[in-house]
Amino acid sequence: MARLVGRRLTDWLPAVVVLVGMIGLWEGLIRVFNVQAFLLPRPSAIATTFWDTRHELWSAGWFTFQEALGGFALGSGSAILLALVLARWRILGSALMPYAIAANAIPIIAFAPITNTWFSPLNKSSKITIAAVLCFFPVLVNTLRGLTSVNPSALELMDSYAAGQLQIFRRVRIPTALPFIFTGLKVATVLAMIGAVVGEYFGGALNALGVLILTRARVFEFNEAWAGVLLACLLGIALYLAVAALERLTLRWVPSTSE
Amino acid sequence: MTVVQIKDLTKRFGETTALQGIDLEIEPGEFVSLIGPSGCGKSTLLRIIGDLIEPTSGSSTVNGKPARQARIDRDYGIVFQDAVLYDWRTVAKNIALPLELARWDRRRRAAKVREMVDLVELTGFENHYPWQLSGGMQQRVSIARALSFDPALLLMDEPFGALDEMTRERMNMELLRIWEASGSTVVFVTHSISEAAFLSTRVVVMSPRPGRISGVISIDLPQPRTATTREEPHFFELVTEVREALHLGHDMERTPA
Ligand SMILES: Nc1ncnc2c1ncn2[C@@H]1O[C@H](COP(=O)(O)OP(=O)(O)OP(=O)(O)O)[C@@H](O)[C@H]1O
Ligand SMILES: [Mg+2]
Numbered sequence: 001m002a003r004l005v006g007r008r009l010t011d012w013l014p015a016v017v018v019l020v021g022m023i024g025l026w027e028g029l030i031r032v033f034n035v036q037a038f039l040l041p042r043p044s045a046i047a048t049t050f051w052d053t054r055h056e057l058w059s060a061g062w063f064t065f066q067e068a069l070g071g072f073a074l075g076s077g078s079a080i081l082l083a084l085v086l087a088r089w090r091i092l093g094s095a096l097m098p099y100a101i102a103a104n105a106i107p108i109i110a111f112a113p114i115t116n117t118w119f120s121p122l123n124k125s126s127k128i129t130i131a132a133v134l135c136f137f138p139v140l141v142n143t144l145r146g147l148t149s150v151n152p153s154a155l156e157l158m159d160s161y162a163a164g165q166l167q168i169f170r171r172v173r174i175p176t177a178l179p180f181i182f183t184g185l186k187v188a189t190v191l192a193m194i195g196a197v198v199g200e201y202f203g204g205a206l207n208a209l210g211v212l213i214l215t216r217a218r219v220f221e222f223n224e225a226w227a228g229v230l231l232a233c234l235l236g237i238a239l240y241l242a243v244a245a246l247e248r249l250t251l252r253w254v255p256s257t258s259e
Numbered sequence: 260m261t262v263v264q265i266k267d268l269t270k271r272f273g274e275t276t277a278l279q280g281i282d283l284e285i286e287p288g289e290f291v292s293l294i295g296p297s298g299c300g301k302s303t304l305l306r307i308i309g310d311l312i313e314p315t316s317g318s319s320t321v322n323g324k325p326a327r328q329a330r331i332d333r334d335y336g337i338v339f340q341d342a343v344l345y346d347w348r349t350v351a352k353n354i355a356l357p358l359e360l361a362r363w364d365r366r367r368r369a370a371k372v373r374e375m376v377d378l379v380e381l382t383g384f385e386n387h388y389p390w391q392l393s394g395g396m397q398q399r400v401s402i403a404r405a406l407s408f409d410p411a412l413l414l415m416d417e418p419f420g421a422l423d424e425m426t427r428e429r430m431n432m433e434l435l436r437i438w439e440a441s442g443s444t445v446v447f448v449t450h451s452i453s454e455a456a457f458l459s460t461r462v463v464v465m466s467p468r469p470g471r472i473s474g475v476i477s478i479d480l481p482q483p484r485t486a487t488t489r490e491e492p493h494f495f496e497l498v499t500e501v502r503e504a505l506h507l508g509h510d511m512e513r514t515p516a
Contacts, residue, residue, distance in 0.1 A: 151343070153339050153341065153343045154343060154345065156306075156311055156339070156343075157337070157339070157343050159311055159330075160309055160311060160330065160335070160336075160337045161333060161356075161357050161360045161361075162330050162331045162333065163360055167360060171345070171356070171359075171360075172345070175345065175346075175347040178347075251347075253346050253347045253348075253349075253388045253390075254346070255390050
């Protein structure tokens with residue numbers, strides 16, 4: 001279990017000190033300069049509100065987290081499958097990759113209002129779609145790079161055994177690609193949360209986290225809005241850490257992840 | 260039956276003629292070294308024998324079959340210059356790779372892997388990953404992998420090129436021991452004259468531009484070779500003979516006949 005966390009307490013300590021210091025500084029500066037709460041509330045006030053409204057927050061957070069998770073699974077899953085197809089039949093790959101790379105540069109989040117009209121805005125599907133599309137391209141590009149960056153002599157060895165394409169994918173290409181796939185997946189976790197929350201800013205169910213943040217900010221309940229932002233951050237980090245843990249578990253052969 | 264038979268073989272890469280007019284026959288149980296200056300086509304010849312690349316003209320058969328059929332029948336094991344181990348597989352799993360592809364069942368595989376690990380003296384390292392091994396140990400894993408399915412023919416491309424002299428001499432002894440124990444045929448690429456003379460039953464000297472065979476020297480040193488073999492006068496005579504053949508090939512290049 002300690003392996004999953006990967007580092008010892010002493011490795012974490014500097015980062016924890018920085019975090020505590022930052023929060024302390026934030027709290028102190030607001031008190032000293034008497035900053036208005038609508039500009040930036042005190043961390044202690046946010047924390048108190050977070051605790052007081054935890055039931056409402058949690059139900060909104062869970063709703064949005066499901067959207068993010070659904071989008072992440074759908075987008076990453078289909079990206080990995082497509083990458084496998086493109087790596088197997090290179091002609092397809094060279095025909096489609098320029099568009100995938102171009103699409104990667106598009107601010108896909110801009111389509112959020114449109115997916116809201118495809119499905120009902122109250123429906124999870126519209127946010128899942130945005131999150132999925134956001135996750136799709138980085139996972140596709142990374143997976144394909146991994147599948148095709150195999151050492152030529154590793155392939156020559158498989159040739160010497162007269163191995164078929166299926167064997168080559170299973171035993172060489174996919175294992176080689178795994179570190180690349182995880183890099184893509186980790187980027188995708190962050191994008192999935194962004195997609196779900198921002199998607200909800202353009203309209204969503206009442207008990208969604210993005211809607212909660214938006215409506216609270218509109219009625220000047222800044223502590224509540226910030227508590228919602230905090231939860232969105234925590235959920236995003238949780239998803240990221242879950243994938244990072246899975247990576248450590250899977251890539252046990254990589255020196256830097258096992259130790 | 261002749262293990263390797265190459266007839267009037269030519270290989271061109273675009274403008275470069277890597278090999279020209281190669282004729283070579285290798286009999287069962289032979290240990291044949293290919294030696295020659297860089298770029299004379301040693302690796303290319305080895306890859307053609309293994310059907311990893313195709314000749315431009317001429318023929319190459321292994322165990323009396325076309326090279327492709329021999330590859331499909333897994334008649335040979337190959338050791339590349341760098342060990343080419345799969346990072347995500349432990350020592351045991353790397354050695355078991357050809358056995359998995361040949362669909363050996365788990366029990367038979369485990370037994371064979373144990374035998375191979377003993378043979379290359381890596382007992383205790385079965386569950387190590389390649390990055391946890393030294394270069395020499397990695398190369399031994401790669402040799403064990405090539406031997407694991409008992410191929411009649413072993414192709415080795417400068418397997419000890421990256422090793423220090425001490426390790427190299429120890430690996431030479433191990434290789435000879437393995438060769439004697441398994442009774443296989445070996446085609447061995449090297450840049451070292453003394454290594455070629457020490458290991459081989461026959462040394463094939465090649466010269467470049469275009470790559471061709473410029474001489475064949477029988478190494479009639481008694482078997483088994485031991486550490487004292489390297490100190491025998493006849494060993495030095497043979498080393499000299501190989502060296503002169505190499506220089507002759509080199510002169511042929513400078514003053515084309
Ligand atoms: N895939 C390739 N494409 C083009 N040219 C090649 C290719 N492989 C080899 N050659 C050329 O063929 C010639 C022989 O190469 P080869 O690798 O067989 O030499 P070698 O004898 O193994 O040399 P070294 O001792 O340096 O390993 C060289 O001139 C090389 O440039
Ligand atoms: Mg070579």
